Structure formats: structure tokens, C-alpha cells
Amino acid sequence: MELASKYNPSDVESKWYQYWLENGFFKSKPDGREPYTIVIPPPNVTGVLHMGHMLNNTIQDILVRRARMLGKNACWVPGTDHASIATEAKVVNKLAQEGIKKTDLTRDQFLEHAWEWTHKHGGIILEQLKKLGASCDWDRTGFTMDETRSKSVLKVFCDLYSKGLIYRGVRMVNWDPQALTALSDEEVIYKEEHGKLYYLKYYLAEDNGTGETGAEGEIVHRDAKGRYAVVATTRPETIMGDTAMCINPKDTKNRWLSGKKVIVPLVNRVIPVIEDEYVDIEFGTGCLKVTPAHDVNDYMLGEKYNLQTIDIFNDNGSISEAAGLYVGKDRFEVRKQIEIDLQNGGLLEKVEAYTNKVGYSERTNVVIEPKLSMQWFLKMEHLAKIALEPVMKDELKFYPPKYKNTYRNWLDNIKDWCISRQLWWGHRIPAYFLPEGGYVVAETPEKALELAKQKSGNAYLKIEDLRQDEDCLDTWFSSWLWPISLFDGINNPGNEEIKYYYPTNDLVTGPDIIFFWVARMIMAGYEFEGQMPFRNVYFTGIVRDKLGRKMSKSLGNSPDPLELIEKFGADGVRMGMMLSAPAGNDILFDEALCEQGRNFNNKIWNAFRLVKGWNVDEKLAQPEYAKIATDWFQEQLNKTIIEINDCFEKYRISEALMAVYKLFWDEFSSWYLEMVKPAYQQPIDKATYDITLSYFEVLIKLLHPFMPFITEELYQAIKDRDDKDSIMVSLVPKATEYCEKTISKMEVSKEIIAGIRNIRAEKGISPREAFSMYYKGDYCEKNNSIIEKLANIDKIEEAKSALNGATASIMVGTIEIMIPLGNNVNVAEETKKMEEEIKYLEGFLISVDKKLGNEKFVANAKPEVVENERKKKADAKSKIATLKANIEKLK
RNA sequence: GGGUGUGUAGUUUAAUGGUAAAACAUCAUCUUUACAUGGUGAUUUUAGCGGUUCAAUUCCGUUCACGCCUACCA
Numbered sequence: 030m031e032l033a034s035k036y037n038p039s040d041v042e043s044k045w046y047q048y049w050l051e052n053g054f055f056k057s058k059p060d061g062r063e064p065y066t067i068v069i070p071p072p073n074v075t076g077v078l079h080m081g082h083m084l085n086n087t088i089q090d091i092l093v094r095r096a097r098m099l100g101k102n103a104c105w106v107p108g109t110d111h112a113s114i115a116t117e118a119k120v121v122n123k124l125a126q127e128g129i130k131k132t133d134l135t136r137d138q139f140l141e142h143a144w145e146w147t148h149k150h151g152g153i154i155l156e157q158l159k160k161l162g163a164s165c166d167w168d169r170t171g172f173t174m175d176e177t178r179s180k181s182v183l184k185v186f187c188d189l190y191s192k193g194l195i196y197r198g199v200r201m202v203n204w205d206p207q208a209l210t211a212l213s214d215e216e217v218i219y220k221e222e223h224g225k226l227y228y229l230k231y232y233l234a235e236d237n238g239t240g241e242t243g244a245e246g247e248i249v250h251r252d253a254k255g256r257y258a259v260v261a262t263t264r265p266e267t268i269m270g271d272t273a274m275c276i277n278p279k280d281t282k283n284r285w286l287s288g289k290k291v292i293v294p295l296v297n298r299v300i301p302v303i304e305d306e307y308v309d310i311e312f313g314t315g316c317l318k319v320t321p322a323h324d325v326n327d328y329m330l331g332e333k334y335n336l337q338t339i340d341i342f343n344d345n346g347s348i349s350e351a352a353g354l355y356v357g358k359d360r361f362e363v364r365k366q367i368e369i370d371l372q373n374g375g376l377l378e379k380v381e382a383y384t385n386k387v388g389y390s391e392r393t394n395v396v397i398e399p400k401l402s403m404q405w406f407l408k409m410e411h412l413a414k415i416a417l418e419p420v421m422k423d424e425l426k427f428y429p430p431k432y433k434n435t436y437r438n439w440l441d442n443i444k445d446w447c448i449s450r451q452l453w454w455g456h457r458i459p460a461y462f463l464p465e466g467g468y469v470v471a472e473t474p475e476k477a478l479e480l481a482k483q484k485s486g487n488a489y490l491k492i493e494d495l496r497q498d499e500d501c502l503d504t505w506f507s508s509w510l511w512p513i514s515l516f517d518g519i520n521n522p523g524n525e526e527i528k529y530y531y532p533t534n535d536l537v538t539g540p541d542i543i544f545f546w547v548a549r550m551i552m553a554g555y556e557f558e559g560q561m562p563f564r565n566v567y568f569t570g571i572v573r574d575k576l577g578r579k580m581s582k583s584l585g586n587s588p589d590p591l592e593l594i595e596k597f598g599a600d601g602v603r604m605g606m607m608l609s610a611p612a613g614n615d616i617l618f619d620e621a622l623c624e625q626g627r628n629f630n631n632k633i634w635n636a637f638r639l640v641k642g643w644n645v646d647e648k649l650a651q652p653e654y655a656k657i658a659t660d661w662f663q664e665q666l667n668k669t670i671i672e673i674n675d676c677f678e679k680y681r682i683s684e685a686l687m688a689v690y691k692l693f694w695d696e697f698s699s700w701y702l703e704m705v706k707p708a709y710q711q712p713i714d715k716a717t718y719d720i721t722l723s724y725f726e727v728l729i730k731l732l733h734p735f736m737p738f739i740t741e742e743l744y745q746a747i748k749d750r751d752d753k754d755s756i757m758v759s760l761v762p763k764a765t766e767y768c769e770k771t772i773s774k775m776e777v778s779k780e781i782i783a784g785i786r787n788i789r790a791e792k793g794i795s796p797r798e799a800f801s802m803y804y805k806g807d808y809c810e811k812n813n814s815i816i817e818k819l820a821n822i823d824k825i826e827e828a829k830s831a832l833n834g835a836t837a838s839i840m841v842g843t844i845e846i847m848i849p850l851g852n853n854v855n856v857a858e859e860t861k862k863m864e865e866e867i868k869y870l871e872g873f874l875i876s877v878d879k880k881l882g883n884e885k886f887v888a889n890a891k892p893e894v895v896e897n898e899r900k901k902k903a904d905a906k907s908k909i910a911t912l913k914a915n916i917e918k919l920k
Numbered sequence: 921g922g923g924u925g926u927g928u929a930g931u932u933u934a935a936u937g938g939u940a941a942a943a944c945a946u947c948a949u950c951u952u953u954a955c956a957u958g959g960u961g962a963u964u965u966u967a968g969c970g971g972u973u974c975a976a977u978u979c980c981g982u983u984c985a986c987g988c989c990u991a992c993c994a
Contacts, residue, residue, distance in 0.1 A: 032954095034954080034955075035955090035957075036957095219992085226994090260994090261994070262994060263994065264994085307993095308993095308994090309993060309994080312993065312994065313994070317993095317994060318994080320994095324994075325991095325992095326991095326992095326993080326994075327994085385993085385994085386992075431924090431925065431926090432925090434924065434925075435923095435924065435925080435988085435989075438923065438924065438989085439989080439990095442923090442990090540988075541988080541989090543989090544989085571987095571988095608932080608933095608943075608944085616932080619931085619932090619944095621931095621944075621945080622932090622944080624957080625943085625944065625957095627957070628955095628957040628958095629957090630957090631955065631957050631958095632954095632955065632957080632958090634954090634955080635954040635955035635957090635958090636954065636955080637954085638954050638955080639954035639955080640954085641954095642954070681934095683932095683933080684933090684934075687933090687934095687942075687943070690943085691942085691943090698954090698955090699959085702954085706954095708953095709953050710953080783960085783961095786960065786961095787960075787961070789960095790949075790950080790960060790961065791961085795952090796952060797952080872939095873939070876939065877939090880938080880974080880975080883974055883975090884974085885973095885974035885975095886938095886974040886975070887974085888974080889973090889974055889975090890938075890974070890975080891938095894938060894975095897938080898938080901939095
């Protein structure tokens with residue numbers, strides 16, 4: 030077989046992916062084997078593949094492929110997420126381009142557009158994952174809004190409602206007065222704005238002059254009309270909604286206001302002075318006006334002190350009837366007018382220039398208005414409690430564990446989850462309002478009608494009389510069920526699949542959604558299945574560019590993953606991502622990493638070409654050097670397999686990859702193959718050839734989870750195979766022990782060989798010129814034939830007496846290796862080098878001596894540590910003596 | 921502002937209470953018969969300060985820098 034000198038990934042990748050698909054190697058059904066399950070973090074239907082997905086899914090594929098090769102029943106379930114907010118925004122934009130406004134459509138019409146959009150774009154990202162080599166069971170592909178998942182969501186909502194965990198409540202939302210919709214926090218952009226700070230006079234009601242204590246630091250304002258408090262505000266137009274004034278109980282300068290009542294300027298409403306530590310003593314005058322309907326923090330104060338709430342705005346941002354003044358006028362117009370009116374009324378102490386941050390709508394660019402609205406909430410206390418302990422006790426493990434802290438912190442300070450969204454795209458809240466007030470919650474309208482009849486006592490109610498809540502559920506309210514709902518565990522509890530695949534094994538995701546998603550899945554897992562949803566969570570880093578910036582469309586710094594695959598091959602890109610992607614650390618992505626990956630592909634390819642290019646002579650006996658090499662490599666292989674297993678157990682995937690990388694490149698290619706390689710154009714013996722091929726096969730099996738394509742290509746090229754014999758369903762060899770002695774002896778030999786090669790390089794002596802080698806010290810002759818072959822040595826002997834003539838010498842541990850050089854030696858240079866070595870060793874000796882001379886060290890340190898220091902001292906002394914003798918000899 | 925995490929060669933990472941390791945990059949050198957997408961070799965490191973200890977990169981405190989979460993201050 031003729032093989033090209035370079036590996037060309039695009040030739041083989043699609044071919045093998047197709048082969049795997051056609052043979053159903055990705056599919057999983059429950060059977061007697063141990064299951065290994067991963068559910069994919071479902072990408073948005075709006076999304077296209079980005080580098081974060083590449084990293085995340087590469088890791089999942091590595092884990093799944095490895096589990097499969099360990100003989101487990103591996104099941105990787107793919108799917109997508111409906112992403113309420115993002116998708117609805119995309120659809121609204123698309124319609125806008127066609128000149129259609131969302132408000133012109135009915136809910137059903139809009140949903141039709143949204144489904145159309147989803148069908149068109151929703152699958153793109155999954156198709157892209159196939160290019161990466163993802164071994165998902167595609168028949169199982171789920172979608173958070175498909176029938177099974179939707180039913181699960183509604184059932185869970187009803188269940189939680191009946192348990193009393195879901196309630197309706199008022200909450201401050203970001204209101205867009207132009208789009209007439211609530212926005213999520215993510216859709217609000219804060220901008221610095223130059224505004225004014227208005228200082229308003231709030232006169233005391235029924236002022237009888239008591240309250241002043243004359244205490245130090247107390248500041249009392251008074252004028253002809255009496256005493257007053259000064260309140261600083263950026264929004265004077267909201268005074269119509271004021272229902273209290275608040276001071277800090279520790280604020281001495283305002284102590285005199287405690288327990289008093291004050292009059293809202295212009296409005297003339299009498300409001301109480303309340304006290305709360307929330308107020309910043311240093312800001313303005315330390316007096317805060319409280320407008321519970323129009324400020325988030327004021328709302329909290331309102332709740333706490335049971336204040337009246339006056340909503341002074343209409344939905345479009347004009348002043349409402351409730352305000353009593355300026356009714357119908359726009360909020361910004363009123364701000365100008367009220368300044369004048371306050372001034373004229375003598376109610377404005379002063380005005381200062383002030384810069385603050387104001388929220389704008391991302392969509393309409395108008396100033397958002399905090400607004401109270403009715404929302405659905407899920408109580409978190411119980412769920413947080415059941416989700417915290419398993420993680421803290423490491424029953425469910427986080428990698429890296431530092432995220433346990435973050436997790437606990439969030440659960441300890443958890444607030445109830447607002448699960449309603451003012452959107453159409455999503456699961457509509459299954460709450461139905463009765464004509465005469467009140468509501469019922471049920472999975473279907475029919476069930477709702479039954480409940481409504483019971484509740485109202487009206488047997489003649491019809492479905493049309495019920496009005497379903499307009500809002501839909503937060504997307505995470507469906508994703509938190511993902512590991513359960515994918516196996517239909519909500520609708521069909523205890524079914525065969527959920528029993529077999531749940532709990533899943535590993536979850537691979539980013540730390541940025543630890544609360545949104547991971548924590549909530551853990552809650553749902555324990556609440557609905559009574560068990561953890563996954564045993565381990567692997568947090569990947571965030572992929573950044575090489576300057577450390579997040580990859581974003583606006584910066585244009587994100588490479589197109591498909592172009593990268595085109596350029597370096599999927600294996601090369603996977604490898605490039607994994608080489609520097611330890612758990613939880615951000616990866617600074619650089620194309621050079623993929624280049625390294627591609628180079629590795631090429632190395633593997635060429636190693637294969639070499640081996641396959643040898644001619645085998647069946648009659649040839651195995652040479653001694655080959656026997657030694659094959660015996661050694663078996664041990665080296667076992668050692669690395671154990672190392673890799675250990676890395677995987679600790680989820681150190683990039684380290685596992687580095688271990689295989691070095692095994693292949695350094696140990697196998699640079700050492701082993703050079704050891705067994707026959708002389709130029711000579712044949713190789715059969716025993717060595719066969720075992721070399723078998724090593725090669727083991728190596729590509731170890732590499733397969735990381736680089737699925739090239740390894741399948743070579744697996745099939747080693748020999749003709751049965752159609753069902755794919756590397757991806759083969760078993761990787763196990764190793765439990767290895768011979769450390771064999772390996773360490775070879776390490777010494779390798780050092781000697783490298784040292785001799787180095788002598789040649791430094792002296793400019795050709796590798797073809799054979800040397801003789803003499804040794805002193807604790808040398809083992811076992812690997813002589815290897816050293817002779819790789820260092821071109823014609824004779825190895827113990828140096829019984831001093832050697833005549835110029836010699837180069839190297840120290841390997843305490844063994845001294847000497848090479849007679851004839852005339853090839855530069856005395857001055859050689860002496861200088863040895864003197865430098867002596868200088869270093871003497872410095873080393875001083876530090877060791879200092880330590881050993883320290884009585885406290887000898888008394889307190891562990892005996893083996895002291896013993897080790899003594900040995901270091903002896904070794905260093907002996908080395909120095911040898912070097913000094915060598916210098917003498919050169920003179 | 922509050923909380924939390926992280927600082928180790930130029931870069932990305934590893935390790936240890938006992939003289940800090942690897943990969944890439946850089947430089948030098950080698951056109952030796954699989955691979956110049958190769959070989960050989962060299963250079964370079966514990967953020968600052970203080971403490972505990974015989975001994976600190978490791979443990980503790982603090983400063984600085986950066987990241988993340990959260991609240992954004994009327």
C-alpha cells in the first residue's frame with residue numbers, strides 16, 4: 030500500500046463518520062452492561078457552533094468514546110433548547126424586516142412563525158457537531174419544547190403548585206414604555222448620563238419644635254415656614270408616589286427626624302419618617318424619599334415597613350390619574366415642569382450637576398421604567414436545602430472543586446425563582462382564570478375546567494369562559510428537568526430507560542451557568558427522582574482569544590470552528606483545544622494550538638508509514654536489541670496506561686492527552702522505533718514486526734477518544750477488518766502493574782545515549798564515526814546492545830584504570846561515562862565546562878552542609894529527609910572529585 | 921460597594937513543607953535513509969510585603985493585579 034507523506038484529514042473524516050452512523054455505533058439501548066450516560070447541555074436553536082461548544086462537546090465526546098472502549102454501554106443524548114427570550118427576539122426581528130409587527134399577530138400566528146424558524150435553524154448546530162466527530166445517539170435527539178418535554182414541564186408545574194411551592198407575587202420588572210413590554214435584566218443597557226440632583230424640602234407636619242436634642246452633629250434645617258428635611262433625588266417627578274421618608278438609625282445629623290411626619294412638596298401628602306440601615310448616611314443629606322412603586326430598593330422598603338404603593342405612571346410612561354398632578358403628561362416633560370414649580374413654591378433648596386447610570390432598552394433605546402407587575406414564583410427554600418448537602422458532602426462531585434464554594438454561596442443566599450416571562454415562545458403557564466375571579470392550575474384545559482367547576486360551584490362553565498395566563502415559563506424551567514425528561518422520567522416514572530440511564534454520569538458545562546442550570550437540575554433531580562441527576566460535573570473554562578478577551582461577534586475575534594476544521598482537521602482542532610484546557614481554567618485560544626494538533630496527526634501518520642514500509646523476513650531471528658526494546662516498551666506502555674487511567678479518574682483530561690502524546694511521540698517514535706528499526710533497506714524479523722504493529726494498535730486505541738478520525742483510518746489500514754470491527758467499539762487494553770526497574774534502567778541508557786549524541790554535536794563529530802565507551806560506577810550492562818545501536822558505539826568496557834589521552838566524560842547519576850576522543854578535544858573549553866559544573870556543585874554542597882550543620886534541622890526533620898541530605902552530600906562530593914581528576918588529566 | 925476565586929518560564933499548564941516540571945514559543949545547530957508539520961541542544965519562572973517553621977512556591981495575614989457572581993446607591 031502506498032501512503033502519502035502527509036496526512037490529509039478531509040479525505041477521511043466524513044467517510045468514517047458516515048461509516049459509524051451506518052453501523053449504528055452511536056446507538057444505545059438498555060442492556061446488561063454498565064451504563065455510561067451524558068446529556069448534552071442543549072444549545073440554543075438560535076445558535077451556531079462557536080468555540081465554547083467546540084471545547085465542551087469535544088470533552089463530552091472524549092468521555093463517551095472512552096467509556097465505550099472500556100466496555101460500558103455509552104449513551105450521549107443530544108438536543109436543543111428553545112431559548113424563549115433569544116428566539117422570540119430573533120423571530121420578532123425577522124418579522125420586522127418583513128414589515129410585520131408582533132402586535133399585529135395573534136399568539137397562534139406568532140407561534141407558527143416561531144416554529145417555522147425553529148425547524149429551519151434549530152438543527153444547524155447539531156449538524157455542525159457531527160463535523161467535530163460527536164458520537165451522540167442521534168435517534169434520541171430531544172428539544173425542550175417537543176411533546177414529551179412540554180408535558181413534563183406542565184406536569185412539574187402543577188405538581189409544585191399543588192405542593193404549595195409555586196405562588197403569584199408582585200415584582201419589579203424593567204418596563205419598556207415604548208415597546209410596552211417587560212425586559213429581562215440582560216436586555217437593559219446602563220449608560221452614564223449627566224443629570225441633576227435636586228434637593229427638595231420636606232417640611233415637618235404639625236411641627237411643635239420638639240425632637241431636637243442639640244446633640245453633636247445634628248443638623249436641623251429651618252426657615253420662616255418652619256423646620257424641614259432635605260431630600261436629594263434625581264427623579265423629582267416621582268414625588269407623587271412618595272409614601273415615606275427614610276433615614277439611617279445611626280445617622281446623628283438626622284436623629285431629630287425620628288418618629289416625625291413630613292409633608293411631600295407640592296403634593297402635600299403627610300408621610301412617616303421610617304428608619305432603616307439601607308440608607309447611605311453620606312449620600313446627599315442622608316434622607317431618602319421612598320417610592321415603592323418606582324424603585325427596586327424602595328419597593329423592598331415598602332414591603333418591609335408595609336407602606337402604601339402609589340403607581341403614578343401609565344404603561345406608556347405618562348403620568349397616571351393616581352398621581353393627582355400633571356396627569357397625562359410625559360415623564361420627562363414633568364421633570365422639567367416640576368423643577369420650575371418647586372422653585373416657585375420655595376420647595377427647592379438647590380440643584381447640583383450629577384452623573385449617574387440610567388438603564389436603556391436594548392431594543393427601543395428608551396429609558397426603562399421600573400414597574401411593579403404580577404409574576405409567578407417558585408419557592409426555593411426547600412429545593413435549595415435538598416440540593417446543597419450532596420454537593421458539600423461530595424456525593425455529587427464538582428471538578429474543579431473550587432466551585433463548591435460558589436455553589437454554597439448562592440444556595441445560602443437564594444431568592445425565590447421568578448419563573449414567568451412576558452413572552453409567547455415557550456411553555457404557556459397552565460393557570461386558568463375564572464370569570465368571577467380566582468384561578469386554577471391544571472395540565473390541560475379540560476382538567477382546568479373540571480377544577481374550575483368545583484371551585485366556582487358553577488356546573489355550566491365552559492372552556493371558553495376560562496382565560497389562560499398569557500405568560501410563559503422561563504426557559505430554565507424546562508432545562509432543569511433535562512436529565513430526567515430526556516428519558517421520559519416525569520411522564521412515565523420508573524420506566525426502563527430512566528431506571529437504566531439515570532443518574533447520568535457526567536455533566537460537562539461552563540461555570541457561568543452553575544446557578545441558572547446546574548444547581549436547578551440538582552434540585553429537580555432530588556425533588557422528582559429522589560436522586561442526583563449526574564455523579565460528576567466537569568466545569569470547562571471560557572474560551573478566550575489570545576489576548577484574554579471573551580470571544581464575541583462584535584469583536585470579530587472568534588474563529589469559525591468549521592473553517593478551523595477545514596484547515597487543521599477535526600482531530601487537529603480537538604487536540605488543539607484539549608492541550609491547554611484543564612478543568613475550570615479559561616483557555617486562551619490560539620490557532621497555533623491546532624497547528625500543534627495537526628503536526629501530531631502527521632507524526633502518527635508517518636510513524637505508521639515507517640512501520641508499514643518495512644519488509645519482513647520470516648526466517649530472521651529477533652536481534653537482542655529488539656528483544657530488549659519490545660520488553661521495555663511493554664512496561665512503558667503499561668505505565669502510561671495506568672497514568673492515563675489516573676488522569677481520567679481525576680478528570681485531568683488535558684494531562685491524559687499529554688501523557689498519550691508523549692508516549693507516542695517520545696517513547697514510541699523517538700525511542701522505540703529507532704531501537705527496533707532495521708538497517709537501511711534491510712528487512713525486519715517477524716516477531717519484532719508483529720509486536721510493533723500490535724503496540725501501534727494499542728497506541729491508536731489510547732488516542733482514539735481524543736482523535737477519532739485518524740485513529741479509525743489507521744486501525745482499518747493495519748489490516749483488513751470485518752465491517753463491524755471499528756476502533757470506536759473495540760476495547761482498550763487494561764494495565765494494572767509495570768516493572769519500574771526495566772523502565773528506570775532504560776532511562777539511564779537513554780541518558781547515556783543522549784549524552785554521547787551531545788558530545789558528537791558539540792565536537793562536530795559525525796554520527797557515522799564509532800566511539801568506544803568506558804564506564805565507572807554502578808553500571809548495568811543489560812541495555813548495551815541498545816546503546817551500541819543508537820549511539821554508534823563499537824565497544825563498551827569498564828574503565829579499570831585511568832584512560833590515556835583526551836577523553837570526554839559525562840555523569841549520569843553517579844555513573845561516569847568516558848569516551849576517548851583522540852585529538853578531537855579542546856582542552857580550554859572542556860576545562861571551563863567542568864569548572865562551571867564544579868562551581869554549581871560546590872554551591873549545592875554549601876546549602877546541604879548548612880542544613881546538616883543546623884542542629885534543629887537534624888533534630889526535627891524526618892529521618893528519611895536527613896538521610897537524603899547526607900546522600901546528596903556524598904554524591905556531590907564524589908562528582909566534584911571525579912571532575913577535578915578529569916581536569917588534572919587534561920592539563 | 922459586597923461576595924468569591926486566581927496569580928508559577930514569553931505563553932498555557934504541573935508539582936511539592938526539603939534546590940520547581942512539561943508542552944508550545946524563542947534562539948542555536950543538523951538537508952543522518954517515516955516525518956523540516958523532522959532531529960539535537962540552549963535560554964528563561966513561584967506578583968509584592970510580613971508572619972509561622974530548622975526549612976515556605978506550598979500554611980497564615982496583608983497589598984497589588986485580574987476574573988467571575990451580585991448589587992448598582994437615591
